[in-house]
Amino acid sequence: MSTCSYCYQRGHNKRGCPILKKDAADDKESGLDTWRTRYVASQATKAKTRRCSYCKQPGHTRRTCTMLESATVVYINQTKQLHKTFARVMARVGAGPGALVRSGYEVYDYKTRESIEHPLCMITKIRWEKLTPVNFRGNFVVAKTVQRYQRSTWATDPESVELWNCFTNRLHEDAATMDLLRSMGGGYQYQKPSKDMFEIVSPMHSTIDLSGVDYKRMADAHFKDHEAATAGDPASRQAVVDYWCEIIEKI
Numbered sequence: 001m002s003t004c005s006y007c008y009q010r011g012h013n014k015r016g017c018p019i020l021k022k023d024a025a026d027d028k029e030s031g032l033d034t035w036r037t038r039y040v041a042s043q044a045t046k047a048k049t050r051r052c053s054y055c056k057q058p059g060h061t062r063r064t065c066t067m068l069e070s071a072t073v074v075y076i077n078q079t080k081q082l083h084k085t086f087a088r089v090m091a092r093v094g095a096g097p098g099a100l101v102r103s104g105y106e107v108y109d110y111k112t113r114e115s116i117e118h119p120l121c122m123i124t125k126i127r128w129e130k131l132t133p134v135n136f137r138g139n140f141v142v143a144k145t146v147q148r149y150q151r152s153t154w155a156t157d158p159e160s161v162e163l164w165n166c167f168t169n170r171l172h173e174d175a176a177t178m179d180l181l182r183s184m185g186g187g188y189q190y191q192k193p194s195k196d197m198f199e200i201v202s203p204m205h206s207t208i209d210l211s212g213v214d215y216k217r218m219a220d221a222h223f224k225d226h227e228a229a230t231a232g233d234p235a236s237r238q239a240v241v242d243y244w245c246e247i248i249e250k251i
């Protein structure tokens with residue numbers, strides 16, 4: 001809780017101090033031009049010229065920005081559309097938690113001094129927050145090695161080797177598709193290296209639950225880092241999301 005540097009009471013700061021405001025009003029009434037009257041006047045001017053940190057327009061703040069509000073709604077709907085499509089297809093092919101896969105990553109075991117290509121893993125987690133309309137091809141499937149290795153080159157935790165994989169349609173991972181996605185406003189896209197891919201060894205066919213995904217939080221995280229100028233155009237992003245969902249459906 002803040003302590004006011006003017007009246008030393010708790011719960012407000014100098015800018016919102018009712019006693020300072022009253023003292024300034026009293027000064028003004030007595031015809032005095034004091035630091036208090038000047039302070040209150042300058043605060044009023046500042047409030048008038050303050051701009052929204054999202055859309056950069058004056059007269060409102062981020063909290064009451066209608067542009068940010070509608071952008072958030074669009075972002076959440078697009079994220080849900082992506083997630084539902086992925087969840088449906090992953091359930092169909094059995095790429096849910098519990099499935100055994102061969103990861104494209106390599107594990108180096110310092111104990112045996114051996115490099116293990118395509119280690120056998122079990123999918124343990126789907127990090128849905130990594131799959132967004134902006135990062136719609138990201139690595140979001142977490143798989144843990146079934147065998148315990150001494151350690152790996154990129155995991156400092158011995159005997160617990162987690163591998164991040166994507167879930168994408170290899171049939172459409174060609175340069176032409178990537179170019180098309182880029183031209184549609186999908187950001188920079190490149191063909192995924194095989195290390196990001198996994199092969200399903202033993203599928204786990206079960207419905208994939210999306211009820212725990214906090215979409216509001218995902219949107220807040222996105223717009224915290226982006227203002228209107230860099231947040232991307234929701235309409236062109238919709239075309240990218242639609243197209244990518246179409247591709248994923250073909251797996």
Ligand SMILES: [Zn+2]
Pocket residue numbers: 004005006007008009012013014016017018019020
């Ligand atoms: Zn005060």
Ligand SMILES: [Zn+2]
Pocket residue numbers: 052053054055056057060061062064065066067068
């Ligand atoms: Zn605004």
